[in-house]
Amino acid sequence: MSIPHGLETLHFSFTGTQPAGRFAPVLVGVVGSGNLEVMIEPLADSGAAGECRLEVSTSARGFAPIWRAVAEDFHARHPLGGVLISINDMGATPAVVNLRLDQAVAQMRSAQP
């Protein structure tokens, strides 16, 4: 797949130990300058252990190693399984990305029974 000029797409996958179970999709954040939106949805057919898949679309090209580090940190904090995390990013810093990811997980859990 060709990457359109200015946008970069990144994919990360982890094996989770905490199955997220069923939940309504959650969206936090806004695609604005230095900000991002994070959506968490249940991931069907994610295997017995439970996959945590991250799909990132970002306007800041060339930061794949930093995204990988942020994703690994997130997985260490929340080893979720059975979730698809989709991100539209407009140049958020790693700290902002971390906060948004934690906000999304908190909102997902607060809506669960």
Next chain:
Amino acid sequence: MSLANPLQASFAESTARERVLQLLDAGSFTEILGPSARVMSPHLSQLGVPSSFDDGVIVGEGRLGDQAVLVAAQEGEFMGGGVGEVHGAKLVGLFQRALRQRPAAVLVLAESGGVRLHEANAGLIAVSEVMRALLATRAAGIPTLMLIGGANGCFGGMGLVARCADHVVMSDAARLSMSGPEVIESSHGVEEFDAKDRALVWRTTGGKHRYLMGDCDVLVDDQLGAFRAAALQLLGQARPLTLEALEHEHALLAGRLADHGDAADAVDIWRRLGIADAPSVVNLDAAELRLLKHPAQEGAQP
């Protein structure tokens, strides 16, 4: 929002999603084409610009004071609330849904710089389709309410859409106009309009001036609860869309140009409207300004 009462939170500082949830009766909102549907702009990614899962507008149905309403909310932080092809189509679809469901009102929480320039003609066509759909909704007797309280204001095509609606509710933090300040400055020069002069910009396009001129029907404080109360009062109140009403509007606009066309500043206009201490208007809150315009009616409004 950590406030004890979330309805006291600032409308301007809330996201479009927070606004919808606080405006409607608790737990009543059902989104249509929500973010997981991924109905996104077909244009932005081709230009290398990030898309948003909801294309910057939330549409759906819910209840307000236990009456059925349809609602749309533009997210001003995404592309300045600009109307693109999908964004516009979601608004059009909401108005067309209103024709079938006949809700007590269609609420539009507008925050937009107008047409999303990245989408060019598709965005322009989208805005004109939104206008046509809104007017069809009005013609069917279903009230359309514009609630304007975002920091980005309501400009360009959405400014036109707003003035097509039955009622406009604004806060003093909000702005409503056709051309934005920078557009006026770049086309007519800084002597005509200095876009960096924030006080001038708000005096000219802000909620207080719009309210005094009659472009805004209800002026409220920048609180989610104040917008909710104003919307509640306007449910079911359609303004008949007749030739007489249009001609009356045209006469009002012609009169405005005749009376105030030579005024150099909004303060001059307020003085001509009979406000003795016109410069003090900028320091008044919404309740004081309502009292100034309608001395007898205060207390009846939110």
